[in-house]
Amino acid sequence: MKLLLILPHPDDEVYSASGTSMDLIEEGHTVGLVTLTRGEAGRTLGLCDTPEELAKLRELELRACLDVIGMQVHEQLSFPDKYLKDQPFEPLVKAARDAMQRHQPETVLAFPPNGSNGHPDHITAHRAVKAAWDSLPRQERPKLWYYASEKPPENEELLAMWIPPNIKRDVSRHITRKLQAIACHRSQALSTVDFIRKFPERIMEETFYEVEQVQVEKKPTGV
Numbered sequence: 001m002k003l004l005l006i007l008p009h010p011d012d013e014v015y016s017a018s019g020t021s022m023d024l025i026e027e028g029h030t031v032g033l034v035t036l037t038r039g040e041a042g043r044t045l046g047l048c049d050t051p052e053e054l055a056k057l058r059e060l061e062l063r064a065c066l067d068v069i070g071m072q073v074h075e076q077l078s079f080p081d082k083y084l085k086d087q088p089f090e091p092l093v094k095a096a097r098d099a100m101q102r103h104q105p106e107t108v109l110a111f112p113p114n115g116s117n118g119h120p121d122h123i124t125a126h127r128a129v130k131a132a133w134d135s136l137p138r139q140e141r142p143k144l145w146y147y148a149s150e151k152p153p154e155n156e157e158l159l160a161m162w163i164p165p166n167i168k169r170d171v172s173r174h175i176t177r178k179l180q181a182i183a184c185h186r187s188q189a190l191s192t193v194d195f196i197r198k199f200p201e202r203i204m205e206e207t208f209y210e211v212e213q214v215q216v217e218k219k220p221t222g223v
Helices: 017-027 051-070 087-105 122-134 155-158 171-182 186-198
Strands: 003-007 032-037 072-078 107-110 143-148 167-170 203-209
Touching: 003 017, 003 087, 017 032, 017 051, 017 167, 017 171, 017 203, 032 051, 032 087, 032 122, 051 171, 051 186, 072 087, 087 122, 087 167, 087 171, 107 122, 122 143, 171 186
Parallel strands: 003 032, 003 107, 032 072, 107 143
Antiparallel strands: 143 203, 167 203
């Protein structure tokens, strides 16, 4: 497997990595996704009355999105949406470590230390993936990428943990399919509008930070 995304929510795979996934899949590589929660605590736009209904809808939305991307390997876990930080930590670490050992990816992609936007689930998922990666023998570790924005956060707490990208990928040739994939998550349309408003450049260019194997953890920029 070329790339394995380990992320907390349905739709976390699409905004900042779907173009890269399309690139790799077109080159003949396998790309996979582990989604830690079913997204049952997300926005509904009045489309659902209960968390279970929303979870089922988001499952269909994610399946449609992955079809557009061309991604065929997906594992859906059922940790509680919105409450990852309140769960025992080791099962999350084990889920991430097991996925790495099962799929043997060349690269794992996760959220950065600040969760990109400070979302507690994003931050907890980052911590779990990083702990899983650290627990592997050095020679067995895949490359570890984080989502990374060139634009420094305005929030001081997010800025303190911000890590700028060291990888940039032009995915503009996939713009039509990427927007189609994003549109599959129709229940999360407000999140889509918010993302495009804040990070319009990341629709055409996807940026990441590759963690150095020799370091324990990169000192955040802006401290």
